Amino acid sequence: MAWTAARAALAGLLGAVVGIAAYSISQTGGQRLSIVVGALLGVAVVLGADLYRRSVQLTEVRLVLPGSEMTFRANTDMRQAAQRMFFQAATRVATRPLEDGSGNLREALTSLKTLFDLYREPLESGAAPPPPAKGDSVHELVLDILNFELAPFLAKWHPRLRAFEEAHPGQDESAWPENAAFREELRTLQDNLRPYVIGLGEIAGIRDPERHLRRSAWYAARASSPLPRQQKDAAR
Template sequence: MPDAPSIPGASSADVPPTGALKGLRIGISVGASADLDRLGLEETRFRTLLGELARLVVSAGGELAYGGNLGQGGYTHFLVEQLREHAPSSRPLLNTLAWTEHRKLPLSELADQRERFGRYAEIVCLSVDGNPVDPAAGRGEDPVPDSGPETARSALTGMRRHLMRQVDAHLILGGRRGGFLGTLPGLVEEALLALEADLPVYPAAGYGGVTADIAGALGVDGAPEIPGPSDATPPDPRLLDGLRRLRQFTAAPDWTGLRNGLTADENERLAGSRSPGASQTGGQLLSVVVGGVVGIALVLGADVYRKSVQLTEVRLVLPGSEMTFRTNTDMRQAALRMFFQAATRVATRPLDDGSGNLREALTSLKTLFDMYREPLESDGSPPPPTEGDSVHELVLDILNFELAPFLAVWHPRLRAFEEAHPDQDETAWPDNAEFRRSLRELQQNLRPYIIGLGEIAGIRDPERHLRRSAWHTTQHADGVPEQNTPRRSTPT
């Protein structure tokens, strides 16, 4: 077994071995806690905990995801600094920027930030709906004026939905109860979206903040007793609405607890309870909470190990070829991520005539191309399997035979129109209808590949994620016909 990394604040017996979290990405919802003073704690202790958690996950082979801005002194900068000594060859942190966040930065500053983070973090800029976009599209060097509060709220929700599609589990820590820009307090909304996505959720409430309220709403005991503020400020009605919606989860007939792999005692420990005789000092509280998160790592790491020894054979009949995959955890994780990257994009979602934005559609396809190509070029990509085909061979066919030819034709054609007619709408583009027909052909060609990725990932019915209401029955005359899906063999 590989040696365990050295993590301050946790005993070596508690720290998972190197590689225990390989293939897993842990989402972090974190915000400053207004309760630190009332708990007798300091912001430096709070950040120390966050830094140790980040290093713990990365040292065990996992990755992190965080949705936040790039402001100096913010948590994105802090996490990158913490990872500099522990970062592997690939970027261990995914940072997602909401539409209103990257639009308020000059393009040169955004480029400088991406370069500064280098190999430690991948920065993904998102549309209002939460889809990756080219931040330079449709704007110049100067920041774009604020779009208004409704756009800001929609952009934050879109960013959080995107974040939940990228992670395997979600940790919640601190967070404000008021003064937020979104529809709900950020951590409350992320907790709701994580539960809706059936993700394991871990409220580490020892440092108070809205995480303590989230833990209470979800029926987790152990959150610290927090004295009320001296001014008795009434709670924000949006906070109360979010907590009510969390309690609705616990009132459902099928609710059996957080189902995050931890026992009730472990969740209580994670929520911040003190063991008998433990003092209230920040240092010992750090040990308690880190110990709880170590439990998360051990549970998830053990689950990865159990799955990694279960080999399943999947045979796919694809256009012009038949492929056989002996799937293990690495292959399933890669296929799962690639499946959902495509299943949430225009690569598989209909773009009806007269709707949508063609530039955004092309940008989405280019982003998918880059996402698929990156692991093929990464030094950290797993070696080819000793038996059967590799999922990366399947992806290489998607890139070479489908995405690359489409982008090579249509990107320069649309760019030429945009440059020649900067004041005209896309509807005036003479190739508009032809582009849409070509896009539907691309979707038709991609569909069996994407469903095949879902089969490799072990999704029970991957095609259902590609459907929308009446997808197969009410299409345009030249719409995408129902596809023959790849055939999957009985697992062995």
């Protein structure tokens, strides 16, 4: 209802401007006035179209998250922000498995710290979309990720791994006594982040966002299928 009224008011305003312009031109016949009025009309149309683009297609998304329920009235800006943050997490160790005996723990911590900085930067710089008049903001969800998931993990494990690296320069991470504990807590962190990341995908309007967080059926079939004979021979 409120959006319909706003659209009606905007249409009325543009109509009034067009009417005034047409009347002024008909009275004066001046070329300069015609150019000025035409430019003003162009600006009004562009601004009106931008306002419409940013405000239309409101979609209500309700998320049930650990310990809370949030409702979002997602417009274009919110969907774009959520999509960017979804793929920032979906391509990092925040959602990617780190199997026992594989991967690099320092690189995993660096990836998580980079994600933390990517999520925090728009909040601190003012680049984040303004909070909606109704419903929750996508950045309230991100604050939960930062404050209650990423920050505690980084604050605990970054200094511990750094202390090992400084005390044993050049030594492999497998010798770190807390290697197994780190990996176990990383898996817990990934499990905790998963519903938030899927929620970002739902706000963004991504179809079945969870499928982006698991290996595709094609990849699984390829990984499990035996190598063709030519490839086996070449691998020897």
